[in-house]
Amino acid sequence: MLRASTAPDTAELEPPVQATPIRTARQPAGSILYLDGVSVSFDGFKALNNLSLVINKGEMRTIIGPNGAGKTTMMDVITGKTKPDKGDVLFNAEVDLTKLDEAKIANLGIGRKFQKPTVFEHLTVFENLELALKTERGTFATLFFHLTGQQAKRIDEILGVIGLGDRRKEKAGALSHGQKQWLEIGMLLMQEGQLLLLDEPVAGMTDFETETTASLLLEIARDRSIVVVEHDMEFVRALGAKVTVLHEGSVLAEGSIDTVQADHRVIEVYLGR
Amino acid sequence: MLLMSRLASLESRRGWQVFLILLVLTIVLVPVLNLTLPPESPFHVPTYMLSLLGKYLCFALLALSLDLIWGYAGALSLGHGAFFALGGYCMGMYLMRQIGTRGVYGNPDLPDFMVFLNWTELPWYWWGFDQFWFAALMVMAVPALLAYVLGWLAFRSRITGVYFSIITQAMVFALMLAFFRNEMGFGGNNGLTDFKEILGFNIQAQGTRIGLYVASAVVLALGYLISRFIVTSKLGRVLMAIRDAESRVRFLGYSVTNAKLFVFTVSAILAGIAGALYVPQVGIINPSEMSPGNSIEIAVWVAVGGRGTLFGAIIGAFTVNGAKSFFTGAAPEFWLFFLGALFIVCTLFLPQGIVGFAAQMRARIARKATPAPEEVGNAASKHRA
Ligand SMILES: Nc1ncnc2c1ncn2[C@@H]1O[C@H](COP(=O)(O)OP(=O)(O)O)[C@@H](O)[C@H]1O
Numbered sequence: 001m002l003r004a005s006t007a008p009d010t011a012e013l014e015p016p017v018q019a020t021p022i023r024t025a026r027q028p029a030g031s032i033l034y035l036d037g038v039s040v041s042f043d044g045f046k047a048l049n050n051l052s053l054v055i056n057k058g059e060m061r062t063i064i065g066p067n068g069a070g071k072t073t074m075m076d077v078i079t080g081k082t083k084p085d086k087g088d089v090l091f092n093a094e095v096d097l098t099k100l101d102e103a104k105i106a107n108l109g110i111g112r113k114f115q116k117p118t119v120f121e122h123l124t125v126f127e128n129l130e131l132a133l134k135t136e137r138g139t140f141a142t143l144f145f146h147l148t149g150q151q152a153k154r155i156d157e158i159l160g161v162i163g164l165g166d167r168r169k170e171k172a173g174a175l176s177h178g179q180k181q182w183l184e185i186g187m188l189l190m191q192e193g194q195l196l197l198l199d200e201p202v203a204g205m206t207d208f209e210t211e212t213t214a215s216l217l218l219e220i221a222r223d224r225s226i227v228v229v230e231h232d233m234e235f236v237r238a239l240g241a242k243v244t245v246l247h248e249g250s251v252l253a254e255g256s257i258d259t260v261q262a263d264h265r266v267i268e269v270y271l272g273r
Numbered sequence: 274m275l276l277m278s279r280l281a282s283l284e285s286r287r288g289w290q291v292f293l294i295l296l297v298l299t300i301v302l303v304p305v306l307n308l309t310l311p312p313e314s315p316f317h318v319p320t321y322m323l324s325l326l327g328k329y330l331c332f333a334l335l336a337l338s339l340d341l342i343w344g345y346a347g348a349l350s351l352g353h354g355a356f357f358a359l360g361g362y363c364m365g366m367y368l369m370r371q372i373g374t375r376g377v378y379g380n381p382d383l384p385d386f387m388v389f390l391n392w393t394e395l396p397w398y399w400w401g402f403d404q405f406w407f408a409a410l411m412v413m414a415v416p417a418l419l420a421y422v423l424g425w426l427a428f429r430s431r432i433t434g435v436y437f438s439i440i441t442q443a444m445v446f447a448l449m450l451a452f453f454r455n456e457m458g459f460g461g462n463n464g465l466t467d468f469k470e471i472l473g474f475n476i477q478a479q480g481t482r483i484g485l486y487v488a489s490a491v492v493l494a495l496g497y498l499i500s501r502f503i504v505t506s507k508l509g510r511v512l513m514a515i516r517d518a519e520s521r522v523r524f525l526g527y528s529v530t531n532a533k534l535f536v537f538t539v540s541a542i543l544a545g546i547a548g549a550l551y552v553p554q555v556g557i558i559n560p561s562e563m564s565p566g567n568s569i570e571i572a573v574w575v576a577v578g579g580r581g582t583l584f585g586a587i588i589g590a591f592t593v594n595g596a597k598s599f600f601t602g603a604a605p606e607f608w609l610f611f612l613g614a615l616f617i618v619c620t621l622f623l624p625q626g627i628v629g630f631a632a633q634m635r636a637r638i639a640r641k642a643t644p645a646p647e648e649v650g651n652a653a654s655k656h657r658a
């Protein structure tokens with residue numbers, strides 16, 4: 001079985017690689033995520049069309065694109081939910097993700113937040129985080145699991161970070177939409193992944209919540225790689241990361257938010273709708 | 274130390290008190306009322322009543338086993354009758370071998386039905402069943418193996434919901450047809466019956482009947498505690514998470530297949546043990562135990578009691594079977610209508626079963642007594658239907 005080859009701590013030691021305006025050469029070396037020529041079709045419709053994308057270790061990347069551009073499908077491919085028809089998907093420049101199932105990919109250190117917030121409604125906020133806690137995932141290990149004081153403290157810490165400390169004993173189903181989004185981000189943090197994929201994390205949030213989320217993500221981004229899919233341009237601007245524009249299943253443009261917004265092809269795609 | 278405190282925390286203080294009181298009432302009071310009081314006394318428990326209660330205890334264990342996989346992991350098995358019957362057949366085979374030369378044909382090795390079929394040798398799959406320990410092992414191993422193989426095929430292919438129910442129902446139906454065939458070597462239509470002795474005790478004797486009854490109660494109590502251990506563990510929370518959002522659990526790195534496979538297999542073992550305790554008390558096991566309707570009835574017991582609570586399954590098994598005994602005595606032709614009506618009423622008005630209804634009532638009374646803003650019945654009333 002494959003295990004996380006690099007401990008999350010090592011990522012901390014490296015200085016975060018800044019997004020460079022120069023197009024990265026299509027080489028897996030040094031990348032945390034490497035997609036090359038990935039295509040996915042549903043009944044002949046190409047949701048991803050020869051998509052290539054490289055995310056460097058420690059990088060934060062935002063991905064925008066009109067509805068149906070293939071953003072969610074791309075995340076499905078990375079996390080093993082959907083198998084691509086063709087193309088390479090490499091993690092840490094060596095692990096072929098197309099060969100693994102969802103659980104194995106998650107255990108490599110890839111966490112995902114879904115477009116529609118999915119928390120376990122009938123479990124408490126605390127229990128949701130406990131399930132995400134990075135521990136042995138085997139069935140018998142889980143049956144005989146005992147929460148140590150240190151682990152409980154870690155959960156408390158994350159509860160503080162996501163601002164749900166006083167709701168820990170409540171059922172997750174009772175949370176507001178925005179709070180569920182945060183709980184799901186908290187679960188990602190508990191997993192201590194090296195690569196986090198967030199699908200529209202601020203959808204349905206108030207302006208204030210959106211701002212808080214942006215600073216939370218910037219905070220988190222210091223010691224891991226993050227890919228954020230988002231529509232909200234204010235939010236994308238607040239993150240200040242390199243932007244990739246997807247359109248009809250492939251990359252339309254890449255660069256800083258200003259460059260991308262000035263690109264006439266991008267304007268066409270967004271205004272044309 | 275850790276394990277001890279873990280075991281102690283299976284129940285709240287109140288819960289342990291209720292558990293122990295019920296256990297003592299069942300295993301001490303009922304036999305005492307049976308043995309010590311004269312038959313004229315209104316408090317006398319006749320032996321047939323004791324055996325009837327023993328049968329209910331087995332059904333309660335069966336319902337408990339279904340609740341484990343349905344109420345917690347969300348997979349409704351409509352084939353649990355198969356595990357129950359297989360456990361029962363394993364016990365029946367042991368009991369058949371104990372008959373020895375006392376059968377009609379007096380053959381020391383072959384049960385009567387085999388002599389009748391002109392068989393001369395005991396089939397290989399009957400070997401070893403003259404030993405109680407072997408039969409007891411098979412009572413658990415055979416249902417476990419079937420559940421493991423079936424579960425592996427179904428869960429690995431991500432067969433869920435109604436498709437899983439249909440597959441398990443088809444499985445029990447196919448098994449029933451197979452067991453009806455004489456050539457299978459399990460007594461065909463008539464099944465296994467005319468038992469004489471269990472562990473050297475006369476199976477009809479009052480003492481043996483009390484022993485079987487007490488054994489059923491003790492095993493039900495143990496089965497309940499084992500199930501509690503599972504559902505209160507982190508694995509139990511993984512199972513509930515699977516019930517809520519199966520695919521999300523995978524993205525957290527848990528193997529949904531293995532978790533379901535584990536609980537399905539444990540559930541089948543409990544059902545098999547229930548069947549093994551049932552057979553000596555009713556004196557017969559035949560393929561009708563595997564009729565599809567029987568397996569559906571188990572789900573009705575759990576639904577009536579309230580699923581996802583464990584003790585709800587026990588309450589449901591007692592309630593429905595108590596009603597069944599009453600109706601089959603008073604108005605047998607109405608029983609099926611009553612069962613159907615009960616199921617409809619429960620689905621429409623008591624989606625959380627008797628247990629959920631009781632919790633709601635308690636919350637309502639508590640709210641009236643003290644107009645607190647907090648809702649006590651929150652957990653129960655919001656529990657997924
Ligand atoms: N499972 C599926 N079956 C059929 N079509 C799908 C499926 N998933 C996505 N699609 C289609 O693929 C396209 C891309 O979808 P998606 O990746 O969800 O877009 P985005 O997240 O960028 O809005 C859409 O046209 C969508 O209808």
Ligand SMILES: [Mg+2]
Nearest residue numbers: 071072073115
């Ligand atoms: Mg999407």
